[in-house]
Amino acid sequence: MAGATRPLPxxxxxxxxxxxxxIAAVVVGFTLPQFLPSWQINLLSLILIMGLFxxxxxxxxxxTGLVSMGHAGILGVAAYGVxxxxxxxxxxxxxxxxxxxxxxxxVTFIFGIMAMRTxxxxxxxxxxxxxxxxxGLAFRLSPITGGDSGxxxxxxxxxxxxxxxxxxxxxxxxxxxxxxxxxxVRSPFGLVLKGIRExxxxxxxxxxxxxxxxxxxxxxxxxxxxxxxxLFAYHDQFVSPAVSGILMSAGAVLAMILGGAGTLVGPLIGxxxxxxxxNVVSQFTLFWGSLLGFxxxxxxxxxxxxxxxxxxxxxxxxxxxxxxxxx
Amino acid sequence: MSSGLFFTQLINGLSMGALLFFLASGFTLIFGLMRIVxxxxxxxYLLGGYAGxxxxxxxxxxxxxxxxxxxxxxxxxLTTERMLLRxxxxxxxxxxxxxxxxxFILADVALAIWGGNPRTVDVPEYLSGPLRLGDFFYPRYRIxxxxxxxxxxxxxxxxxxxxxxxxxxxxxxxxxxxVSAMGININRVFTGVFIFGACLAGFAGVxxxxxxxxxxxxxxxxxxLSLVVVxxxxxxxxxxxxxxxxxxxxxxxxxxxxxxDLSYFTLFxxxxxxxxxxxxxxxxxxx
Numbered sequence: 006m007a008g009a010t011r012p013l014p015x016x017x018x019x020x021x022x023x024x025x026x027x028i029a030a031v032v033v034g035f036t037l038p039q040f041l042p043s044w045q046i047n048l049l050s051l052i053l054i055m056g057l058f059x060x061x062x063x064x065x066x067x068x069t070g071l072v073s074m075g076h077a078g079i080l081g082v083a084a085y086g087v088x089x090x091x092x093x094x095x096x097x098x099x100x101x102x103x104x105x106x107x108x109x110x111x112v113t114f115i116f117g118i119m120a121m122r123t124x125x126x127x128x129x130x131x132x133x134x135x136x137x138x139x140x141g142l143a144f145r146l147s148p149i150t151g152g153d154s155g156x157x158x159x160x161x162x163x164x165x166x167x168x169x170x171x172x173x174x175x176x177x178x179x180x181x182x183x184x185x186x187x188x189x190v191r192s193p194f195g196l197v198l199k200g201i202r203e204x205x206x207x208x209x210x211x212x213x214x215x216x217x218x219x220x221x222x223x224x225x226x227x228x229x230x231x232x233x234x235x236l237f238a239y240h241d242q243f244v245s246p247a248v249s250g251i252l253m254s255a256g257a258v259l260a261m262i263l264g265g266a267g268t269l270v271g272p273l274i275g276x277x278x279x280x281x282x283x284n285v286v287s288q289f290t291l292f293w294g295s296l297l298g299f300x301x302x303x304x305x306x307x308x309x310x311x312x313x314x315x316x317x318x319x320x321x322x323x324x325x326x327x328x329x330x331x332x
Numbered sequence: 333m334s335s336g337l338f339f340t341q342l343i344n345g346l347s348m349g350a351l352l353f354f355l356a357s358g359f360t361l362i363f364g365l366m367r368i369v370x371x372x373x374x375x376x377y378l379l380g381g382y383a384g385x386x387x388x389x390x391x392x393x394x395x396x397x398x399x400x401x402x403x404x405x406x407x408x409x410l411t412t413e414r415m416l417l418r419x420x421x422x423x424x425x426x427x428x429x430x431x432x433x434x435x436f437i438l439a440d441v442a443l444a445i446w447g448g449n450p451r452t453v454d455v456p457e458y459l460s461g462p463l464r465l466g467d468f469f470y471p472r473y474r475i476x477x478x479x480x481x482x483x484x485x486x487x488x489x490x491x492x493x494x495x496x497x498x499x500x501x502x503x504x505x506x507x508x509x510x511v512s513a514m515g516i517n518i519n520r521v522f523t524g525v526f527i528f529g530a531c532l533a534g535f536a537g538v539x540x541x542x543x544x545x546x547x548x549x550x551x552x553x554x555x556x557l558s559l560v561v562v563x564x565x566x567x568x569x570x571x572x573x574x575x576x577x578x579x580x581x582x583x584x585x586x587x588x589x590x591x592x593d594l595s596y597f598t599l600f601x602x603x604x605x606x607x608x609x610x611x612x613x614x615x616x617x618x619x
Binding site: 072074115118119120122123125126127129130131133134137138140141142145146251252255258262292294295297298299301302305306309 | 367369371416419420423424425426428429430432433434435436437439440441443444552553555556559560562563567593594596597599600603604607608611612
């Protein structure tokens, strides 16, 4: 076998760069609580949760070409599941988490069945309507959701109640979920997703049941959105209709496009920008929504490939320059 | 259920359906020709309604209010199409996302000008109060809306099928390249149709402002209803808009009357059913 004797290929420059950046990011991530004050660590925890949520949106939007405008509906249901068991039933944390995840997955399944046969704009429209229904129900079903005033006193488990303990937990969950997501997008399943994005009709011709794959990826994305929802409930220690609102869904889509759709890392970076921006700007003005709108439109018209897209173009040019110099 | 209550809900449902038809017809017209799902449609409705509210409050004339609301929405539509949508033409996802951005901006514009209190468009004396027919009393304003919608449906049908402009638009729906090859400036047709759709939304806003309240967040409520209409009826089809509006209006009215807590859920069920059985809606075309 030729393959057995072939030496391992040396890591390319870009792969080495990526690996060292990743290691540096993880090390920095774990040492930050030593340096930063509590409010910044809290903001970082929020960014990581939003990042996980944006990565889940990216699995659908960036990899499969199905942009979900109602993903916060799933996140919201999971958060309300936690909040309901905690605030209304006073159940233990294990029960809160299980109910949150199960509620999120159940809703994901129903939404997935509805959306799986739609494509492109129809998918956006259907998911938008789904998210808005959850948002509307969050207001109206006050016996369960507490209506406008939401569910209070959703306490974190004892072991992660301090801000830095909570940050470490969120960071660990994010790393684990990112690893899983990277495995998913690099698997044969991930290739099928990209195939659906590039041409669903052709994938059908090749014998792939794309409807089934779309439901499948919707469920996978819904799982990560539910995890983000559970984390979100404990992060705020409070659940209100805003968690399922359109600003939340749109914020994640913006993070995805801003960072670079279909890259997973991009949405994480995008979420950092969006969450920081939101946090800082909302202290100065009530009109956060319209600023988001302007950024949204600007990014879509002028920078649709996102930050990672721009970086990779720059890198390829640089590499092309190098190879011509060598010759 | 008493027949009185039934008829009341029937009129409520039909008038709500009539209001939704104004919205859905513009929505579906824009989609049919330009393949743009205009998610700012609810904002056009809200701003048109607010403009109508102010005009009615100043002049006391509903017809002037309708004119003002329609015109304001038309101008916003023109600006959106010319300044923003033109840059992303052909990229369906980008077009939809731009209209969502527009929604956020217009929401704050409305909040800054008209504040957070619910507003209602003043309805003149001769259109308010009940109308007695036999044993039943019908609210005049709701009857007025239903009549307007029937006239509008006939008008739109004639416009689409009996006029030169309608022929150009229908041709554009089928094959835009061929239309431009025939020497018609398709970009101008696009702008025109987008403005017309926006005007319909603004018109609906003033009419709806006399029926429901105009308030922040109202654009999302009405957008959700319009989305459900076109999802059920099928995008791009005028008959789909008629049937979808009627269904959603009636489901919404009877749902609110019997299961008020679940009023959103009563819409969700039929939408889910239609999506599973006919992903493109009852009258949607395969593309």
